Amino acid sequence: MNKNEYIPFLSEIKEIKKHTDIEYTFTFDYDGPVRPGQFFEVSLPKYGEAPISVSGIGEGTIDFTIRKIGKVTGEVFEQYIGDRLFLRGPYGNGFDVSDFRGGELVIVAGGTGLSPVRGVIEHFYENPSETSGLTVISGFKSPQDVLFKEDLARWPEQMKLIVTVDKAEGSCAYPEGLVTSYIPDLAVRDANTAKAIVVGPPIMMKFSVKALLDRGLKEENIWISQERKMCCGIGKCGHCKIGDSYVCLDGPVFNYTKGKELID
Template structure:
């Protein structure tokens, strides 16, 4: 196909998806697999793409990590599109459009102490951010992470965790199950008192997960003395069409897909359900 013919479509029409081959599939749990897909567009951590299959439909998926020529998408098998994706193999094509939304403003975390609190599949949108600062620890003063999962069978990124633990302060917790060397027990907010909050003025916090978890984690951080300007929330579960057309993600005056999904909390306070 002549180059100009393809390019004019792929760049001009944000509603037009293109086909990209699957490079690798990692099965973290029965229902949550990481699809590494080829890409030829710029991506920032915290943005998302619309993944689609012809004749089936589309689903918005957060960018969990990315490299120069690939994108990692943690996909949960919960609906007709994702069910079909789970039938695909390495080398098969999936269709993507995007990338959409605002990602994490990584530079504004530099020279700060970073706190990341994430629950369940909410760990996926911060996975690349964690990797970034584990590989470049000199850019921040330190990083505390509280990552919560339902139980042992729901844990994501288990293989990466020893490296995260070695470099930075990682607390992993299970809603159900027994405590052991690796895991505490209890919801994420029960472990906020273990965070390093010794330098409040130079601390930034990121919270991702189900809306109820975001609500309580933010409340707890505010009680610890952080300001609303120091807290970032990711409403990635709100995504639908990605271009502000369907209204599914509208919260107050904002369309999460265009204005978010990553918000500073002082701008997102009134969006909480």
Template sequence: MINVYMPRKVEIISIIPQTDIDYTFRLKSDILPQHGQFLQVSIPKIGEAPISISDYTDEYIELTIRKVGTVTDAIHELKPGDFLFIRGPYGHGFPVEDFKNKNVVIAAGGTGLAPVKSIINRYNRNPKEIKKLSILVGFKSPKDILFEDEIKKWKEKFDVLLTVDNGDETWKGNTGLITKFIPDLKIENPDDTIVIVVGPPMMMKFTCLEFLKRGIPEENIWVSFERKMSCGIGKCGHCKINETYVCLEGPVFNYTKSKQLLD
């Protein structure tokens, strides 16, 4: 019998600081997950935490981890050459095969950019897979911006709008919530447009409502409840909303389902 709780040992190849509390850990691994899946990451005698996969190749996976608790604090103390333990990947990802030849809009708030970064990089490598990609990404402040170098590269190929809730004296870019900019977003054919929304619960709620106002069909909107993850295998019940185990049926949901999941 396979022990589903048994993790595997992986080496940290490199660590890339993103902000003061967000680091991207590149781990040696041949896992090829679905976009939007997550891993359980652990340190023996410390504990484990669910972490979204922010990117991957056939040689490594990347996890962008915020320092917010006992496990993640310990992970941030590690260095290249050290080891982590992982199990997974878990959950259902975004059905990107169904997005081919569509217009795609990705709206991400804060660390919600991490679970969709691999999708953006997929289209960056294969731009002809879809008709058009538009990216809306928002952060609390300039110091909270993730993946700055990659955002600059995305701007070379795609329509990218970067905004912060609160700027400072050095910030020359957009200011305001993502929802502020959706009414002016160029959407040529709503029925042929796929929308992906990931971020804090309230951000996702009102962002989805704004896209519905723009005529995007409910079935064309996809969201991720990646913040609800816990054990990953539907045993602990911490992710359960009504009768739905988010880690088993999600974390990615079509809006027609997610609008019923009131946590």
């Protein structure tokens, strides 16, 4: 008998990692198919549920990097290792790493947009022979907002990594500037075949994609995520509907040839 994907199931918190005062990564036990960029509904009785992207995939575990911004996520932050929450999913189509094997890949992420692409980065970090070149450009508002610092410290072993902040403070370890300022000088050998993933705030994605196109990348070789539009996960509430598309069903990951039409 197949599991009903609309029914929540209990999952235990295995680990909690603090990044900032309002952003933690919660590791849950989970044994099932899942792709980077997909999302689950995380819920607590009496408080509701919230759609959260998968930020890491382990052996029998999944990570959710959660920002404390509302009633549900605020209550999640009151939970501890060993506590159990309800999950349902995974939903959406996510990123298929096979789309990016064998060639050059550029990943541009803004703020928490690094979370849904972290699984892709980890895959190619562990399997560097599957790509002929990986560049990751990740931008944050300030040094205090930087996520996954341990990952950022080791990723340069297998890729070119650029981390930037909108506003540097004091003896900041990161350069000041926007992610788009690094795109014109990208060291890609063949812009016609290079592929890219762009995830972040809408205005950041707009100008990052434009810069990639100006650099010579093709529209069909760029993927974006509309994850901020996710809501119920099953196409019933209509919150994520843009034109004829439901982001929770047809996305949140879209090839740019389709994603460029999703103007909200």
